[in-house]
Amino acid sequence: MxxxxxxxxxxxxxxxxxxxxxxxxxxxxxxxxxxxxxxxxxxxxxxxxxxxxxxxxxxxxxxxxxxxKEFPGRGIINALSRDVEIEEKAVYLCTSWAWVEEKDGLFIEERFTEDLSTEEILELMKLLPKSVNNYSFKWQQSIGIHGVLEIKGENISSDISDSDPFYDNSYVMTVEPFESNSSSAIETAEALNIFLKKVYRALNASEINQKRKQNGKQPANFLLTKWAGRKPDLxxxxxxxxxxxxxxxxxxxxxxxxxxxxxxxxxxxxxxxxxxxxxxxxxxxxxxxxxxxxxxxxxxxxxxxxxxxxxxxxxxxxxxxxxxxxxxxxxxxxxxxxxxxxxxxxxxxxxxxxxxxxxxxxxxxxxxxxxxxxxxxxxxxxxxxxxxxxxxTDRAQFYNYRQGSKQLNHIPKKINKFCP
Ligand SMILES: [Zn+2]
Missing domain, CATH: 3.40.720.10 (Alkaline Phosphatase, subunit A)
Known part of the structure; x- marks a missing residue:
């Protein structure tokens, strides 16, 4: 059925x-x-x-x-949905181009700089640092101003927090190890914070954003990050x-x-x-x-x-x-x-x-x-x-039957036949 x-x-x-x-x-x-x-x-x-x-x-x-407990993070789902090739020693984050102003931190004026053209996005992309400490960074566009950031390195972890506060009227957040004190989480968070500082400086001083401001448009001087994810074993x-x-x-x-x-x-x-x-x-x-x-x-x-x-x-x-x-x-x-x-x-x-x-x-x-x-x-x-x-639909396995090497919730279509 x-x-x-x-x-x-x-x-x-x-x-x-x-x-x-x-x-x-x-x-x-x-x-x-x-x-x-x-x-x-x-x-x-x-x-x-x-x-x-x-x-x-x-x-x-x-x-x-x-x-x-097995959930790999939304970043990986977004990356898969854009057919990004998923690598073992990498984490994937969701990102958006945003407008921030320095006010005792980086205040987020607009979480999404919506009217960026594809040409502008490609120019901004070129300004992103390629590596920090022992990590490499690669950004790929998904839809419009949204994209996927890949961070690759030997000592990598997806247990890191978001820089995007998600709600309006707030500040860019420092990336921290999330529910973890592993060296990989600490180092990945540290590298991402350095990356984001460099991103802000480069984008804020960029010609594109100077031009956009002159034309009365919102600048895109930050890359907000969230939902780090890693290739799962499911x-x-x-x-x-x-x-x-x-x-x-x-x-x-x-x-x-x-x-x-x-x-x-x-x-x-x-x-x-x-x-x-x-x-x-x-x-x-x-x-x-x-x-x-x-x-x-x-x-x-x-x-x-x-x-x-x-x-x-x-x-x-x-x-x-x-x-x-x-x-x-x-x-x-x-x-x-x-x-x-x-x-x-x-x-x-x-x-x-x-x-x-x-x-x-x-x-x-x-x-x-x-x-x-x-x-x-x-x-x-x-x-x-x-x-x-x-x-x-009459497919449920009688509990505790041992058909094969694993506990199943369903009656298997194939069994491992014994050969005399
Ligand atoms: Zn919804």
């Missing part, structure tokens, strides 16, 4: 007076989701820990059954769960996650095309992802999320038919909560979830929403999802 996980990114939300005290999902007119819900086992899922806001990459890592998704898997998405981050976990990636141009691709493609596990819900919430107008949810709902008809015919096993949920108002970027509430297909204990919830689903039968964590899907 093919499993389809329909993941509406940042689905969870908070009630708002503009929506008569409802959340966008509760307020939206979603007949298809509600039809599924009437035929589903429903409940709520805590993405990782109660009250803890997560980014999409972390939430997905957990949903796909991986332990956060089991790929199929080894871990016994499922041939792919991600169907339009997002570049999802491409990076697929590469990280050895899943195939299918890109769609419109969500309705994604629905058809998910139904047509030949995999055991298909992750059908849309970022539209999260992006709508980031506009900080709950009505935009309502609109997007209604549009998505109107496009999932074929998925509903397949699930109700038991041609596929369908699960619908979000990866985290993105409040569509207030100062939080993401927040830490649980998300609603529903399972549709054979072997489900259909319960009595008939509308898909954050609060209606609390009347359903399931209370779960994101880390439970893969085991539950293996169980629903």
């Amino acid at each position: 093919k499993i389809v996980l329909l993941l509406l990114d940042g689905l969870g939300d908070r009630p708002h007076s503009i929506l008569k005290g409802k959340t966008p999902l509760e307020y939206a007119n979603t007949p298809n989701l509600d039809r599924l819900c009437k035929n589903a086992e429903t409940g709520i899922m805590i993405p990782w820990k109660q009250g803890l806001p997560l980014g999409t990459e972390v939430a997905h890592f957990i949903l796909f059954g991986y332990d956060m 089991l790929n998704f199929e080894e871990k769960h016994g499922l041939k898997a792919c991600i169907v998405s339009s997002g570049i981050l999802m491409y990076g996650i697929a590469k990280l976990l050895g899943m195939d990636f299918i890109k769609y141009n419109s969500f309705s095309e994604g629905v058809n691709l998910a139904l047509k493609s030949d995999y055991d596990f298909i992750h059908l992802h849309t970022k539209e819900t999260d992006e709508a919430a980031h506009t900080k107008d709950p009505r935009n999320k309502v609109k997007v949810l209604e549009e998505i709902d109107s496009q999932i008809g074929p998925l509903v038919e397949s699930a109700l015919n038991e041609d596929i096993f369908l699960v619908v949920t979000g990866d985290h909560t993105t409040p569509s108002f207030g100062p939080m970027i993401h927040s830490g509430e649980p998300v609603p979830i529903m399972f549709i297909g054979k072997n489900t204990r259909v319960d009595y919830v008939d509308t898909f929403g954050e609060r209606s689903c609390t009347r359903g039968s399931i209370r779960m964590y994101g880390s439970d999802l893969m085991q539950m899907l293996l169980n629903y």
